[in-house]
Amino acid sequence: MAVHEQTYQQYLGKLTPEWSRFLVIPRHAFRDVFRSKLFTAFFVICFAPLLLEAILIYLHHNVNALAILKVNVRELLPIDAFFFQAFVNVQAGFAIFVTLLVGPPLVARDLRNNALPLYLCRPFSRTEYVLGKMSVLLILLSAITWVPQLLLFLFQSYLEGVGWFVENLSLASAIFIGSVVWILLLALLSQAISALVKWRVIASAALLGLFFIPSIFGEAVNSLFQTRWGSIISLFALMKNVTAGLFGTFVQASVHYTNWDGRVGHEIIVNEPPLWASWLALFMVCAICLTLLSRKVKAYEVVR
Amino acid sequence: MSEAKSKLEIDRDRIRNSQSEIRNSKLIVFDDVSKFYGEILGVNRVNLQIDRGITSLVGPNGAGKSTLMNLMTGLLRPSRGQITILGIPTDQPEQLFRKLGYCTQFDSFPRGLTGSEFIKSFLLVHGFDRNKAEEFTVTALERVSLLDAGNRKIAAYSKGMRQRIRLAQAIAHQPAVLILDEPLNGLDPMVRAETIALFRKLAAEGLHLIISSHILHEVDMMSDRVILLNNGYVVAEGNIHGVRDEMEEHPMQILIRCDKPAKLAARVFDKDHVVEARLHDDRLGLFVRTRDADRFYLLLNEVVAEGEINIESIAPVDDDLSAVYQYLIGSESQGS
Numbered sequence: 001m002a003v004h005e006q007t008y009q010q011y012l013g014k015l016t017p018e019w020s021r022f023l024v025i026p027r028h029a030f031r032d033v034f035r036s037k038l039f040t041a042f043f044v045i046c047f048a049p050l051l052l053e054a055i056l057i058y059l060h061h062n063v064n065a066l067a068i069l070k071v072n073v074r075e076l077l078p079i080d081a082f083f084f085q086a087f088v089n090v091q092a093g094f095a096i097f098v099t100l101l102v103g104p105p106l107v108a109r110d111l112r113n114n115a116l117p118l119y120l121c122r123p124f125s126r127t128e129y130v131l132g133k134m135s136v137l138l139i140l141l142s143a144i145t146w147v148p149q150l151l152l153f154l155f156q157s158y159l160e161g162v163g164w165f166v167e168n169l170s171l172a173s174a175i176f177i178g179s180v181v182w183i184l185l186l187a188l189l190s191q192a193i194s195a196l197v198k199w200r201v202i203a204s205a206a207l208l209g210l211f212f213i214p215s216i217f218g219e220a221v222n223s224l225f226q227t228r229w230g231s232i233i234s235l236f237a238l239m240k241n242v243t244a245g246l247f248g249t250f251v252q253a254s255v256h257y258t259n260w261d262g263r264v265g266h267e268i269i270v271n272e273p274p275l276w277a278s279w280l281a282l283f284m285v286c287a288i289c290l291t292l293l294s295r296k297v298k299a300y301e302v303v304r
Numbered sequence: 305m306s307e308a309k310s311k312l313e314i315d316r317d318r319i320r321n322s323q324s325e326i327r328n329s330k331l332i333v334f335d336d337v338s339k340f341y342g343e344i345l346g347v348n349r350v351n352l353q354i355d356r357g358i359t360s361l362v363g364p365n366g367a368g369k370s371t372l373m374n375l376m377t378g379l380l381r382p383s384r385g386q387i388t389i390l391g392i393p394t395d396q397p398e399q400l401f402r403k404l405g406y407c408t409q410f411d412s413f414p415r416g417l418t419g420s421e422f423i424k425s426f427l428l429v430h431g432f433d434r435n436k437a438e439e440f441t442v443t444a445l446e447r448v449s450l451l452d453a454g455n456r457k458i459a460a461y462s463k464g465m466r467q468r469i470r471l472a473q474a475i476a477h478q479p480a481v482l483i484l485d486e487p488l489n490g491l492d493p494m495v496r497a498e499t500i501a502l503f504r505k506l507a508a509e510g511l512h513l514i515i516s517s518h519i520l521h522e523v524d525m526m527s528d529r530v531i532l533l534n535n536g537y538v539v540a541e542g543n544i545h546g547v548r549d550e551m552e553e554h555p556m557q558i559l560i561r562c563d564k565p566a567k568l569a570a571r572v573f574d575k576d577h578v579v580e581a582r583l584h585d586d587r588l589g590l591f592v593r594t595r596d597a598d599r600f601y602l603l604l605n606e607v608v609a610e611g612e613i614n615i616e617s618i619a620p621v622d623d624d625l626s627a628v629y630q631y632l633i634g635s636e637s638q639g640s
Contacts, residue, residue: 010403011440011478015431018398024428032416113412118473121377121406122429123398299379 021124025132026139033102033136042101046094046144053087053152061159079156081247084149084171085178088243091145092182096211098140103190104203106133107297112198120299130191130293137187146179174246182239185282192289195296211235228272232281241278250275330390331355332376332481332512337385339371345536346371350385352531352541354514357507360523361516362625363533364633369516370409372533373483376514377406389481390512401430405479407470409486413458419469420445420454423476430477444476447502449495463490471499481512488517500526524625534633544625554631555579555593557621558600563614565590571607572600591621 034040059065060079077083107130110116119129153172157165190207197203214233221230231237244250252271332354339346347368361369374380375387378394378401387394390403413422420441427437445451448468453461458469467490474482487503488496503526507513517523523530524544532539532547540547561584562568568590569581577596584591594600597620607613621627 010480011432011436013436014433016428016433018431021429021431024425028414028417028425035416109415110412114408114410115412115414117374117377117379117406117408117410118412118426119429120379121401121404121408122426123401123431124429125397299374 018123022128022132022135025129026136029102029106029133029136030140033140039101043098043140043144046091046098047148049087049090049094050144050148050152053149054155056083057152057156057159060156079160081171081174081249084153084175085243085247085249087149087152088145088175088178088247089240091149091179092239092243095141095145095183095186098144099137099186099190100204100207102140103137103187104194104197104207105200106136107191107194107293108198108200108203111195111296116297117299126294126297130297133194134187134191137190138183141183141186142179145183146176149175149179171247174243174248178239178243178246181242181282185235185239185286188286188289188293192292192296195293222270226270228270232273232277235285238278238281241272241275242282245275245278331388332390332514333388334375335386335388337375337382337387339375339380340383346380347375347533347536347538350538352538354512354529354531356510356512357528358503358513358515358526360527360530361514361533362518362520362523362530362629363539366535367533367633368536369533370485371536372531373406373485373514373516376481376483377404402477403480405474405477405482407474407482407484407487409489411463411466413466413469416457416459418455418457419450419461419465419472422458422469423473426473427476432477440476440478444472447475448472449498464492464495467491468495468499471502475506479511481514482506483514485516486518487515488519488522496522520626520629521624527625530625530628532629532632539632540628544628545623547628554622555595556597556600556623557627558592558594558597559584559589559619559621560592560604561589561616561619563588563616564612568607568613568615571613572603575599575603597623 034043056077057079060077110119116129120126150172153168153175154165157168189210190203193203193206193210197206215236218230218232218234218237221233222228231241241250250272252274332352334350334352337350338348350372361372363369371380375382376389376394378397381395389400392399392403394400414425417425423441423444424437427440428434432440441454442451445454448471450465450468450472453465458466461469467487471484471487474484488499491499500522503513503515507528515523515527527544529541529543530547531541560568565583565587569583572578572590572592573581575594577599578592578594580591580593582591583589592600601618604615604618608615622631
């Protein structure tokens with residue numbers, strides 16, 4: 001019988017806070033992601049509309065520049081809710097492409113390589129793992145959406161004065177909430193698909209399909225049945241309505257159809273789904289994604 | 305009087321409970337543990353108390369080795385029963401994984417990392433600060449003889465090096481319990497010997513090492529005890545020689561090399577515990593099967609003392625893990 005002496009010393013020193021440990025995941029993911037020159041170039045291009053936005057804001061307040069250009073930018077493009085909403089929508093489009101490039105392999109790669117036990121046999125929960133993987137997208141997408149746009153909002157406030165800032169504070173919250181809801185939705189969707197489909201290309205295609213196929217189908221439903229309720233299955237339409245609601249630009253009775261019944265034409269006014277329905281639909285999509293993640297992100301898949 | 309007696313009994317119970325808690329805080333305890341995957345049996349009614357040292361899990365594919373390991377690491381929850389690792393229930397990961405290191409059999413690594421980055425990252429996940437993580441990384445790499453290759457990408461490692469880097473990540477945070485799933489797979493003989501020596505060193509330091517392996521002679525060589533599993537049940541557990549001794553239905557086989565095997569055969573054959581005595585083909589040895597090895601060895605002592613027969617060597621033929629495996633599992637697994 002072997003004699004065992006307890007000679008090793010377990011580490012009893014200070015540890016980092018539990019909440020910060022998930023950040024190890026994005027740190028490595030960023031290095032991996034930015035190793036691709038193509039992605040880095042695309043990520044830089046994502047800032048081009050923001051640069052344009054900054055230029056427009058600057059021109060708005062620079063009398064000399066306006067005189068040189070001989071255009072009245074103030075009248076041509078007023079800086080208001082529509083201005084910021086338009087750029088939020090543009091950046092939302094870029095966010096989709098960044099998600100398509102970065103999101104699909106995040107969980108899929110670990111599942112394919114049976115690497116989950118490697119993470120989960122630590123003081124590290126499944127929630128922290130998912131949070132860590134999602135934070136890769138959340139950080140990247142924040143960097144091209146609400147963070148620079150809030151900075152531009154502050155830039156505009158600085159040029160316009162405190163009065164404008166106080167008066168338009170709701171725009172800042174709309175930029176923030178609208179962008180965060182969108183990037184949260186993108187992150188959850190991509191992670192759920194990544195957990196379902198283990199192959200990157202298929203996962204990317206599935207994610208792309210999830211955005212476009214229901215939108216096309218929803219538009220077909222709208223046209224056929226002369227309604228706007230088809231938009232409830234389109235992620236684009238849902239986000240458009242939610243963002244418009246946040247910016248205060250949402251108009252429910254927005255679409256006029258001219259229906260040619262034989263030779264007689266008449267106009268039909270159809271209503272967009274109410275805002276609460278759009279919020280509810282988004283909430284349900286997120287809930288489904290979370291359910292999928294909780295079922296799939298396990299150290300071992302139980303085969304029945 | 306009866307009240308005083310019942311108080312005494314309560315005190316005794318308390319003392320017994322606290323003694324059992326102290327004992328369990330040094331053991332890995334399976335208390336009537338079962339795991340079912342739907343209707344499929346993983347392991348059933350497992351009761352084990354595993355002490356320090358090297359314990360090997362042995363059994364054919366699907367016997368329940370990996371299930372048992374995953375239950376120990378808390379990656380699977382038991383359908384019934386409870387498991388405690390040094391007194392910590394497996395459903396408390398924060399405390400559990402401070403004391404437990406796990407090396408899976410899967411060859412999976414985050415992309416693009418060097419060996420030292422791999423270990424350091426997971427130490428950061430454990431909650432060590434950067435300096436401590438750096439220090440422990442170097443120590444772990446040293447222990448598995450990979451310090452020189454630490455700055456190379458894991459993708460460029462050989463299979464043996466990948467096996468060792470996985471072992472390094474399991475021991476890097478200085479756990480008290482190490483669970484190693486097939487840790488000797490893919491290692492060349494030299495590295496395999498080094499790794500076994502490392503296991504023995506870790507065990508000597510007071511760690512619990514739970515190892516699953518298919519390589520029986522190596523398990524036999526390094527293990528303090530074995531747990532034999534088959535079809536989800538623990539077939540046998542304990543010191544391998546102890547297990548062998550208890551297998552009365554399979555008489556122990558002993559080969560005695562001597563100058564007068566025929567005379568020895570005549571001497572032993574009238575004993576009731578000797579089942580068979582057969583001369584070796586070269587006529588310089590006797591092959592004996594006995595139900596009581598201890599009594600047989602005493603008899604041999606007498607023979608040697610008498611000085612009539614010159615005994616050169618005595619070698620048990622089936623007092624090892626391979627034989628035990630063959631007797632307890634081999635026929636069944638072949639049959640299935």
